[in-house]
Amino acid sequence: MRITVFHANECDRKKCTSIKMEKMGKCRLVYDINKIPGGAVVLNPYAEKAVSYEDYKYVQRRGVVGLDCSWNEVSQSKKFFSLSKYHRSLPFLIATNPVNYGKPCILSTVEAIAATLYITRFKDEAYDMMDGFKWGHTFLELNQDLLEAYSEVDTSAEVVRLQNEFLENSKKEVND
């Protein structure tokens, strides 16, 4: 599986999940925007289209690309996100990394890549990605029901429908 991370050098390298991924041989880090593979699925929290099984063939052929930058800068990364047609956001999931534990949608790069692999039905690869991160399997366990549901449907529209149903039901439970 071809996993690429564009590193913007904006983080604390000791805490950075993509630096650790590279050390473990799980991704290729690039510092030059022109080295990002064309046709890959680019993980963009602001993309309109959500990751789904529809992306299976792009993930298989060209891989997944994350952008490792500061969350304060991510909305400014227009140049990066204009590089691929296949920008995708992830549906509702909860982070379990130590920096953003318990926060929805603000995933670390490794969590975002593992979730993409899981949803596009590369489940073994998703588990392998999280090996070596102490909290890695907690991410997959805490989000197990949602990830499984997202992976079982075929289209992005269905993934969004599932997410919205889940959020509606959670709201009702809080109000009841």
Ligand SMILES: C[S@@+](CC[C@H](N)C(=O)[O-])C[C@H]1O[C@@H](n2cnc3c(N)ncnc32)[C@H](O)[C@@H]1O
């Ligand atoms: C902003 S960086 C922060 C990385 C952090 N410093 C680390 O060590 O992992 C996280 C990246 O993961 C991907 N990502 C995270 N949450 C996402 C979401 N909800 N939808 C799509 N991509 C997401 C994006 O590529 C995003 O730029």
